[in-house]
Amino acid sequence: MGNRYLRRLATLFFSLFVISLLSFALIEFSPGGAMARYVENPNISQADRTRMAERFGLDRPAPLRYFIWLRNTVQGDLGTSFMTGRPVLTEILERLPATLKLMTFSFFISIIVAIPIGIYSATHRHSLFDHLAATGSFLGLSLPSFWFGLLMIYIFAIWLNWLPSGGMITPWFDPSAYPLLIRPFVIFWEHTRYLLMPAIVLSLSNIGSWSRYMRSSMLDVISQNYIQTARANGVPERKVVYKHALRNALTPLVTLMGLDLPGFFAGAVVTEQIFAWPGMGRLFISAAGNRDYQVLMGIIMITAVLVLLGNLLADLMYRFLDPRVNYEG
Amino acid sequence: MKSGLLYDFWRAFHKNRLAALAGVILLAIFFLAIFAPVFATHNPTYIRLEQEQIKLPPTAAHFIGTDNLGRDIWSRMLFGARISLLVGFLTMIITVIIGVAYGAVSGYYGGKLDFMMMCFVDILLSLPTIFLVIILAAFFKPDFFGIAAIIGMTSWMRTARLVRGQFLSLKEEEFVMAARALGYSNCRIIFVHLLPNVRALIIINATLLIAQAVLLESALSFLGFGVQPPQFSWGSMLSSAQYIVFLKEAPWTAFFPGLAIFITVLCFNFFGEGLRDAWDPKLKNY
Amino acid sequence: MLAEILLELRNLKTKFKTYDGEVKAADGIDLTVHKKEILGIVGESGCGKSATALSIMRLIPSPPGEVHADKMELNGVELQSLTEKQLSKVRGSEISMIFQEPSSALNPAFTIGEQLIEVLILHQKLDRGAAHRQAIKALNLVQIPAATQRLADYPHQLSGGMRQRVMLAMACACMPSLLIADEPTTALDVTVQAQILELLCQLQSELNIAIMLITHDLSLVAEIAQRVAVMYAGVVVENASVRNLFAKPRHPYTQGLLASLPLLNAERERLNVIPGGVPNMLNLPKGCRFHPRCPHCWQICRQQEPPLFSQNGSEVRCWLFAREMNK
Numbered sequence: 004m005g006n007r008y009l010r011r012l013a014t015l016f017f018s019l020f021v022i023s024l025l026s027f028a029l030i031e032f033s034p035g036g037a038m039a040r041y042v043e044n045p046n047i048s049q050a051d052r053t054r055m056a057e058r059f060g061l062d063r064p065a066p067l068r069y070f071i072w073l074r075n076t077v078q079g080d081l082g083t084s085f086m087t088g089r090p091v092l093t094e095i096l097e098r099l100p101a102t103l104k105l106m107t108f109s110f111f112i113s114i115i116v117a118i119p120i121g122i123y124s125a126t127h128r129h130s131l132f133d134h135l136a137a138t139g140s141f142l143g144l145s146l147p148s149f150w151f152g153l154l155m156i157y158i159f160a161i162w163l164n165w166l167p168s169g170g171m172i173t174p175w176f177d178p179s180a181y182p183l184l185i186r187p188f189v190i191f192w193e194h195t196r197y198l199l200m201p202a203i204v205l206s207l208s209n210i211g212s213w214s215r216y217m218r219s220s221m222l223d224v225i226s227q228n229y230i231q232t233a234r235a236n237g238v239p240e241r242k243v244v245y246k247h248a249l250r251n252a253l254t255p256l257v258t259l260m261g262l263d264l265p266g267f268f269a270g271a272v273v274t275e276q277i278f279a280w281p282g283m284g285r286l287f288i289s290a291a292g293n294r295d296y297q298v299l300m301g302i303i304m305i306t307a308v309l310v311l312l313g314n315l316l317a318d319l320m321y322r323f324l325d326p327r328v329n330y331e332g
Numbered sequence: 333m334k335s336g337l338l339y340d341f342w343r344a345f346h347k348n349r350l351a352a353l354a355g356v357i358l359l360a361i362f363f364l365a366i367f368a369p370v371f372a373t374h375n376p377t378y379i380r381l382e383q384e385q386i387k388l389p390p391t392a393a394h395f396i397g398t399d400n401l402g403r404d405i406w407s408r409m410l411f412g413a414r415i416s417l418l419v420g421f422l423t424m425i426i427t428v429i430i431g432v433a434y435g436a437v438s439g440y441y442g443g444k445l446d447f448m449m450m451c452f453v454d455i456l457l458s459l460p461t462i463f464l465v466i467i468l469a470a471f472f473k474p475d476f477f478g479i480a481a482i483i484g485m486t487s488w489m490r491t492a493r494l495v496r497g498q499f500l501s502l503k504e505e506e507f508v509m510a511a512r513a514l515g516y517s518n519c520r521i522i523f524v525h526l527l528p529n530v531r532a533l534i535i536i537n538a539t540l541l542i543a544q545a546v547l548l549e550s551a552l553s554f555l556g557f558g559v560q561p562p563q564f565s566w567g568s569m570l571s572s573a574q575y576i577v578f579l580k581e582a583p584w585t586a587f588f589p590g591l592a593i594f595i596t597v598l599c600f601n602f603f604g605e606g607l608r609d610a611w612d613p614k615l616k617n618y
Numbered sequence: 619m620l621a622e623i624l625l626e627l628r629n630l631k632t633k634f635k636t637y638d639g640e641v642k643a644a645d646g647i648d649l650t651v652h653k654k655e656i657l658g659i660v661g662e663s664g665c666g667k668s669a670t671a672l673s674i675m676r677l678i679p680s681p682p683g684e685v686h687a688d689k690m691e692l693n694g695v696e697l698q699s700l701t702e703k704q705l706s707k708v709r710g711s712e713i714s715m716i717f718q719e720p721s722s723a724l725n726p727a728f729t730i731g732e733q734l735i736e737v738l739i740l741h742q743k744l745d746r747g748a749a750h751r752q753a754i755k756a757l758n759l760v761q762i763p764a765a766t767q768r769l770a771d772y773p774h775q776l777s778g779g780m781r782q783r784v785m786l787a788m789a790c791a792c793m794p795s796l797l798i799a800d801e802p803t804t805a806l807d808v809t810v811q812a813q814i815l816e817l818l819c820q821l822q823s824e825l826n827i828a829i830m831l832i833t834h835d836l837s838l839v840a841e842i843a844q845r846v847a848v849m850y851a852g853v854v855v856e857n858a859s860v861r862n863l864f865a866k867p868r869h870p871y872t873q874g875l876l877a878s879l880p881l882l883n884a885e886r887e888r889l890n891v892i893p894g895g896v897p898n899m900l901n902l903p904k905g906c907r908f909h910p911r912c913p914h915c916w917q918i919c920r921q922q923e924p925p926l927f928s929q930n931g932s933e934v935r936c937w938l939f940a941r942e943m944n945k
Contacts, residue, residue: 018454018455018458022458022459026464026467029464029467029468030471033467033468033471033472141598141601141605142598144601145543145594145597145601146594147547147550147551147554147567147590147593147594147597148551149550149551149570150586150593150594153573154587154590157579157583157586160576161576161579161580161583227722228719228723229722229723229724229725229726231677231723232717232723232724232725234677235677235710235714235789236709236710236737236740237706237707237710237711237737237740238706238710238740239703239706240702240706247725247727247728250725250727251727262457264458265457265460265461266460268460268463269460269461269462272460272462272463272555273462273554276555276574287466291467291557292470292556294470299467302463303463306459306460306463307458307459310458310459311458314458324727326726326727326772327726327772
């Protein structure tokens with residue numbers, strides 16, 4: 004079994020290598036290359052550009068630069084941002100917690116909503132609720148998230164004025180202004196009220212697809228023989244569903260969650276933009292607009308690492324939920 | 333066979349009212365987009381910056397108001413539909429061509445080649461598509477055709493997987509053996525003998541792909557990386573609503589184009605699901 | 619042999635609503651199971667054996683299923699009047715059931731121990747430690763070696779025969795009075811089959827359990843059962859003691875079944891087969907269900923369904939015996 008994880012790890016590094024090569028090539032072969040954004044600036048002469056290119060090491064041939072980039076990256080140096088002149092890693096690590104906070108919160112919302120809907124739809128197949136859930140999931144999968152976000156901002160921030168329209172925390176928020184007893188609640192609410200709308204927007208498509216998937220997975224399991232056995236042995240229906248069936252129905256869902264992880268990051272880009280959420284997605288958008296290719300590379304690599312680690316985690320979860328896999332491997 | 337597919341289609345859509353309704357709405361949207369000049373009440377690009385012309389709420393002259401540059405939103409939505417739908421269809425065609433070819437080759441030849449090709453797909457799938465799309469769109473500043481190409485080139489992987497799975501099992505069938513025994517070339521077997529067998533699956537997938545492409549294009553344009561002025565799509569019409577002040581003053585400019593995207597995508601999804609019910613009852617969620 | 623009646627089933631009707639129409643899986647079944655006896659239920663697949671068993675367990679899903687019987691009493695308790703909660707108490711402790719596929723009948727996500735202990739705690743209100751000890755006893759009872767270690771195993775780590783033993787252990791752990799065994803050996807190797815059959819006999823005699831053995835294989839019944847009910851297309855066509863049935867099969871269908879058994883001292887070159895196939899349950903023939911395949915079919919068989927005729931302790935659903943009685 005140790006072998007198995009070594010192999011997984013090797014695959015992981017190979018994937019990262021291919022991704023880095025791919026994104027490097029992508030940026031390299033785009034018109035104008037990394038210096039394109041200075042071409043239109045009349046204040047920067049051709050000589051200046053050459054000098055800048057030299058300083059960034061851009062005059063060297065591409066394969067060599069890739070090699071240098073790779074060597075630095077392995078040593079934990081993702082380069083320097085053109086925009087700010089600061090190390091890319093610092094820039095990203097500053098933004099990453101916000102993105103992870105948003106994603107974690109949204110992940111839990113998705114699970115808490117999607118799984119019960121899926122279970123109830125499966126155990127009450129063809130009921131009114133089941134049909135409503137089916138239609139609802141279609142709506143969720145078809146809603147443009149940015150539009151839905153704007154609608155929510157209009158309703159809850161502008162019209163009702165219940166929630167802030169964007170940002171992550173009130174700049175002048177001071178928990179010490181509240182009595183000690185209610186302080187934790189105040190802090191919790193302060194964070195939640197900013198998180199709520201972006202997290203819901205980000206959860207939308209996940210809820211749509213996960214609840215459908217949970218339903219069909221549950222239906223699949225409920226028709227299995229061992230469910231019949233549990234019933235025949237007098238296990239009460241509630242326990243049949245929530246213990247015997249659920250455990251088995253969750254396994255495929257865990258895999259799906261791992262596969263949906265890239266989509267989660269993609270959703271975060273749009274969501275962060277709408278709600279002015281100071282995360283990695285916003286950084287990516289401004290970096291793309293400014294051709295800050297070191298930052299772009301850095302974000303892609305960090306995301307890839309997170310996605311691949313997430314998949315690994317999903318794999319471990321799967322093994323935990325379904326003991327058969329360990330045995331056969 | 334063709335009549336079989338059509339017959340199943342007709343029978344299922346007769347029963348599945350929702351899918352049939354989605355189809356009718358889609359036809360209506362196509363019709364409006366094709367004959368946009370007929371239905372438009374104003375020149376969609378005509379800018380009027382007089383104070384009494386900008387951000388007008390819906391009135392008799394402007395069905396659903398005007399935007400921040402005094403342009404008639406209804407007319408812009410009609411013309412914007414052309415770009416949105418065109419990008420959707422073009423993307424679908426590109427995705428299907430790449431995905432089917434890739435998946436067919438991978439599944440048909442199998443073995444090591446298949447393993448490597450699927451490895452590559454897995455790697456690509458672990459990257460958020462929108463990252464690549466944004467980079468390409470930001471660097472190339474493409475027109476609508478370029479955007480379709482970019483989205484198409486970054487979202488063919490799932491189609492490839494799907495087709496590959498089908499081909500893997502299909503190639504074991506006897507008629508493939510027979511075709512091989514007759515000395516047909518691999519290319520001929522793939523495209524003439526095997527491809528027609530996955531026709532239904534590809535059409536279902538294509539319908540859902542259009543929905544995804546319309547969504548992705550609108551998100552891209554919303555973020556400002558999509559079609560550039562003077563061209564515009566539904567997504568780019570919402571772009572300016574990112575500013576809270578603007579959303580506050582003229583919510584209708586954001587509401588109606590977004591609603592159009594929503595309805596169109598929803599209809600494509602329902603229609604695709606209807607097709608699936610009609611042709612592939614196995615795939616249904618019971 | 620006048621043993622006490624354990625289960626009495628009168629006029630059981632189990633219907634399934636499908637898109638193509640109504641399927642009557644059981645269409646007026648009468649069965650009696652006495653205490654401590656082994657009753658074999660024999661018939662081709664699709665004749666309603668399993669549906670009958672599941673109806674008794676009250677495990678037919680509704681919709682699409684629908685179960686009604688004039689009487690379905692276990693130890694004098696009408697099963698149809700029980701609530702879902704009361705049923706949970708009966709299942710697994712009064713009646714239990716084992717199934718055909720031991721490979722899929724155990725939950726792959728839990729260990730053998732977890733599944734056994736759950737049942738014990740559920741029915742006998744034991745604490746965890748006591749349940750654990752009881753579980754080991756149950757595994758010993760079904761002759762599983764190294765029972766303590768096996769408790770920590772997952773089902774996929776056991777062989778098919780072992781899994782069926784575990785199923786038996788779970789079914790018998792709470793000393794039920796009736797065990798329904800639905801094709802318990804069909805999916806197993808021949809040698810393992812024999813072991814499981816032996817085990818069934820042993821459980822019956824040691825624990826005084828009545829067993830309802832459902833099978834398509836008459837030879838199994840011949841080996842261990844005391845009485846047999848032969849089913850055809852949703853009805854019981856013959857009900858007799860094993861000795862009577864094999865000595866003098868009355869119903870033409872039973873005769874056909876016996877004739878199709880391979881004999882060890884084979885005098886016949888070819889196996890006899892009953893001509894025709896199992897009727898379409900959506901579209902049963904009028905009159906006697908067996909008449910299209912029956913070699914003795916006459917006028918009335920095509921028009922009217924025969925009732926059960928009693929003869930020397932056997933019951934037969936065939937018009938031939940009406941004629942005999944009239945004589």
